Amino acid sequence: MTKVSFNVMALLFAAAVVCPAQITIIEYPVPNPLGRLAGITAGPDGNLWFAESYGNNIARITTAGVVTNEFPIPSNGIYNNGSTYGGITKGPDGNLWFVEYFGQNIGRITPAGVITEFPTGFNFPVQIAIGS
Helix, strand or coil: CCHHHHHHHHHHHHHHHHCCCCCCCCCCCCCCCCCEEEEEEECCCCCEEEEEECCCEEEEECCCCCEEEEEECCCCCCCCCCCCCCCEEECCCCCEEEEECCCCEEEEECCCCCEEEEECCCCCCCCCCCCC
């Protein structure tokens, strides 16, 4: 056995000791029965924020699984079936930013729940990422 092989095996053994064989997953239902989870991100307030497509909300959930707020998105989309259907991310400005696929907007929501929409000028934005 070479030294490299020994180091790789030692690393695998250490990973097996550190990482438990069983992982517990806890699922929480989306509060709006029409809603489907469209994206989720960690918020600036320590909670998780997610977009509900077809439910047309941005919602806040604690890490203990308690939904504390649902904030309706003002536009309802071109098919009148909800505006969101895409990503959400925490922005460098301390707000959360999301795409409105059917609403054809980029949305911003403050931690207090104030939503502002910005028309994209193009159809169907799908995802959003943090910029500089």
